[in-house]
Amino acid sequence: MSRPNSSNTNLTDELGKMSTRCSLPPISSAIGPNASTLACMNTLSSGILSTRGAVSCTMAVALSCQGLWKVYEMGDEKVQAVRGIDLKINSGEMVAIMGPSGCGKTTLLNILSGIDDPSAGQVMVSGKPLFGISDDERTDLRGREMGFIFQKFHLLDVMNAVENVEIPLLLMGTEPSDARKSASSALEKVGLADRLTHRPAELSGGQQQRVSIARAIVHNPSVILCDEPTGNLDSTTSSQVMDLLAELNDSGSTLVIVTHDDEIAKRCSRVIRILDGRILSEEE
Numbered sequence: 678m679s680r681p682n683s684s685n686t687n688l689t690d691e692l693g694k695m696s697t698r699c700s701l702p703p704i705s706s707a708i709g710p711n712a713s714t715l716a717c718m719n720t721l722s723s724g725i726l727s728t729r730g731a732v733s734c735t736m737a738v739a740l741s742c743q744g745l746w747k748v749y750e751m752g753d754e755k756v757q758a759v760r761g762i763d764l765k766i767n768s769g770e771m772v773a774i775m776g777p778s779g780c781g782k783t784t785l786l787n788i789l790s791g792i793d794d795p796s797a798g799q800v801m802v803s804g805k806p807l808f809g810i811s812d813d814e815r816t817d818l819r820g821r822e823m824g825f826i827f828q829k830f831h832l833l834d835v836m837n838a839v840e841n842v843e844i845p846l847l848l849m850g851t852e853p854s855d856a857r858k859s860a861s862s863a864l865e866k867v868g869l870a871d872r873l874t875h876r877p878a879e880l881s882g883g884q885q886q887r888v889s890i891a892r893a894i895v896h897n898p899s900v901i902l903c904d905e906p907t908g909n910l911d912s913t914t915s916s917q918v919m920d921l922l923a924e925l926n927d928s929g930s931t932l933v934i935v936t937h938d939d940e941i942a943k944r945c946s947r948v949i950r951i952l953d954g955r956i957l958s959e960e961e
Contacts, residue, residue, distance in 0.1 A: 736767040736768065736769075737767065737768040738765055738766070738767055738768070738801070738803075738804070739766050739767065739768045739769075739770075739802075739803060739899045739900045739931040740764075740765075740766040740789060740800070740801070740802055740803075740899070740900045740931070740933065741764060741765040741766065741800070741801045742762060742763065742764050742788070742789060742798060742799065742800045742801070743763050743798060743799055743801075744761060744762075744763065744797060744798040744799070745759055745761070745762040745763070745764075745785070745788060745795050745797070745798035745799075745800070746759055746760060746761060746762075746795060746796045746797040746798055747759035747781075747784050747785075747788060747793070747795055747796050747954075748796045757954050758781045758784040758954055759781050759784055759785050759788065759795070759954045760781075760953070760954035760955050761798075761955065762785060762798075762954075762955065762956055763956075764789075764949070764956070766900065766931060766933055767931075768899070768929075768931050769926070769929055769930075769931055770926075770931055770932075770946050770947060771922070771923070771926040771931075771932045771934070771944070771945045771946050771947075772932070772933050772934065772945055772946065772947045772948075772949060773934050773935075773936055773941060773942040773945040773947070773948045773949065774786065774933065774934065774935045774936070774949050774951060775935075775936060775937065775942055775948060775949070775950050775951070776950055776951035776952055776957070777952070778937075780951045780952050780953060780954070781951055781953070781954040781955075782935050782951045783904065783935060784954075785935075785951065786902060786904055786933070786935045788800065789902060789933065790819070790823060790825065790902045791807050791808075791815055791818075791819045791823070794808065795808065802818060802819075802822045802823065802899065802900065803822050803899045803900075805818055805822070807819075820845060820848060820849055820896070821849065821896065821898070822898055822899040822900065823898050823899070823900055823901070823902060824845075824892075824893030824894055824896070824898040824900070824901040824902070825893055825901070825902055825903075825904075826886075826889055826890055826893050826901060826902070826903040826904070826906045827889065827903075827904050827905075827906070828904055828905040828906065828908035828909055829909065830877070830882075830885040830886055830888070830889045830909075831889065832877040832885055832888055832889060833877075834876065834877050834878060835876075836876070837873065837874045837875055837876050838864060838869060838872050838873055838874070838875050838876075838877075838880070838888045838891075839857065839860045839861055839864060839873040839874065840860075841877075841888055841892055842860035842863055842864055842888060842891045842892045842895050843856040843857055843859070843860035843895070844892065845892060845895055845896050846859055846860065846895060846896055849896065859895055859896075860891070860895055861873060863891035863892075863894055863895040864887075864888070864891045866891065866894070867887040867888075867890050867891045867921060868887065868921075869884060869887050869888065869891065872884060872888075881914075882909060882910055882911075882914060883910055883914035883917060883918065886906065886907075886909075886910060886914075886918055887918070887921065890906075890918070890921060890922070890925075894925065894930065899931065900931045900932070900933060901925070901930055901931065901932045901933070902932075902933050903922070903932060903933065903934040903935065903936075904935050905935060905936055905937070906918060906922065906934065906936075907919065907936075907938065907941065915938075915941075916940075919940075919941055919944055922934070923944055926946075946961065947959060947960065947961050948960045948961075
């Protein structure tokens with residue numbers, strides 16, 4: 678059996694470093710006569726490969742905003758709720774947005790989600806502008822690229838769990854049979870495979886929030902926006918919901934969570950603190 682030459686050995690070391698930095702599975706065991714081919718594949722997927730220097734990774738951006746302002750006019754007074762915020766959320770992050778009541782964090786989330794228009798600035802979702810487009814285009818973009826989890830579950834009382842979850846897919850024009858299969862699968866992911874036909878009134882608060890999480894992920898959005906997702910839950914149920922959100926993040930979902938709960942923030946990869954409509958600090 679031929680022995681790998683020194684260039685292959687060096688390449689093995691560098692690719693091993695790259696797989697660690699980019700959270701890729703170990704690949705050193707695959708290095709052999711076709712190492713150059715494997716190196717090219719990793720270069721395309723992970724960044725710039727240098728066999729002598731550091732390796733840099735290019736992260737996809739799921740959500741960003743630039744120069745974001747929101748000004749409300751209240752009589753003769755103008756209230757600056759959001760003041761020149763620049764923000765970038767990379768794919769796969771779980772980011773907490775925190776701050777005291779009235780600091781602008783919910784207004785910021787409403788603009789990032791397209792619920793409210795900014796007074797100035799732009800939001801980009803997977804590289805596409807959220808504003809300056811038609812209402813139909815924005816609705817389509819939000820429906821395909823975003824999922825939403827609210828403090829209040831916003832489930833339709835007259836529909837059962839699977840019917841609530843399949844709503845986003847039906848609005849996108851998915852065939853009803855396919856929508857039902859996907860909704861059932863999403864409910865299975867959140868541990869409610871045995872509650873498909875239960876209506877909201879027949880579910881606990883924690884179960885209702887799980888249904889809303891299934892509805893948020895059923896169409897595989899680029900980013901999930903959460904507004905105080907555990908605000909109406911007791912501490913035990915809150916922990917269970919956060920376990921579920923963490924599992925979604927571990928599987929690749931991108932989450933932005935507005936919260937006042939330090940315990941939730943501790944579980945996030947980054948914490949952005951807002952004060953008086955501006956970013957006060959960022960912690961990793």
